Amino acid sequence: MTHPLDPRALEAAARALSKLHIEASLEKGSGWRVAAHRGARAAVTAYLDALQETHTLVPREPTETMMLASRRVEPSTHWRDNIRRAWSAMIDAAPPAAQEKK
Numbered sequence: 001m002t003h004p005l006d007p008r009a010l011e012a013a014a015r016a017l018s019k020l021h022i023e024a025s026l027e028k029g030s031g032w033r034v035a036a037h038r039g040a041r042a043a044v045t046a047y048l049d050a051l052q053e054t055h056t057l058v059p060r061e062p063t064e065t066m067m068l069a070s071r072r073v074e075p076s077t078h079w080r081d082n083i084r085r086a087w088s089a090m091i092d093a094a095p096p097a098a099q100e101k102k
Helices: 007-026 032-051 064-071 079-092
Strands: none
Touching: 007 032, 064 079
């Protein structure tokens, strides 16, 4: 299943590409392949940095700690609230690498 690209992250990538395009056009002797490689790297980096503001990295399969955290959530009368609370508890209980800000 493919996930839609985040519009804010795409805008950040486009700004990075635009900035690099301007810089590359001012440089003398810079080959188009070098500029394209730098542009792609800058765009992907900007995209992932912007995505970090709203997303976090978690394991593909929940750990036992994550499952336990979801079971400890205080139930609500609304099933959607229950899902959101369980989801948040699982993410909060994810391994430390998932919690680090970059």
